[in-house]
Amino acid sequence: MSARTKARKRAIDLLYGADLRQRSIADALVEEQRRAADQPAREASWRYAREIVEGVDEHRESIDEAITAHALGWTLERMPVLDRAILRAGVWEILHNDEVPDAVAISEAVQLASELSTDDSGSFVNGVLSAIARDR
Template sequence: MSSRTKARKRAVDILYSADLRERALADALVEESQRAAQQPAREGSWVYAREIVSGVDAHLAELDAAITAHAHGWTLERMPVLDRAIIRVGAWEILHNDEVPDGVAISEAVQLAAELSTDDSGGFVNGVLSAIARDR
């Protein structure tokens, strides 16, 4: 597993945890930063995970608007928390990280959904992120 793949999973974990606990992403990032300082072996995934979470936090309103516009029939509140976190990571990569090709961002998000969420989540994540990429 590449360090970027690990970083995406770590970012999803942070977003998911913050959302469930109704904590600010900035606070969750500080907490995870302290944990990361105690685990130098995981530094490779921390740098990009921090970039993703910071980016999602900085652009949350824009990302959520794009997700809502492309998640036909689904509000953000109705989405499973885990799927919402995965889609936010993918949407941030598509809209704000030119180093990651859209296809890679979508594929990685779909893979995370397949591993971590329901049987239907991969298709849902793919549909929303593909639509965001197409309309970008």
């Protein structure tokens, strides 16, 4: 597993945990920073995970608007918490990180959704992110 793939999973874990516990992203980042300091072997994945999470936090309103506009028939509140986290990270990569090709962001998000969430999550995430990438 590449460092970026590990970082994406770590970012999704942070976003998921903060959303589930209804705590701020800033608090989740402080806690994870402490953990990262104690585990130097995970430093490579921590830098990009932090970049994703901070980016999602900074652009949360526009990211959520893009998801809502492209998730036909679904509100953010109705989506599984894990799917929301995966979509937010994927949308940030598509809209705000020019270093990552859209196809890579979509593929990584679909893979994580397929592994970690419901049976239908992979295709749902693929549809939403593909539509956002197409329309940007």
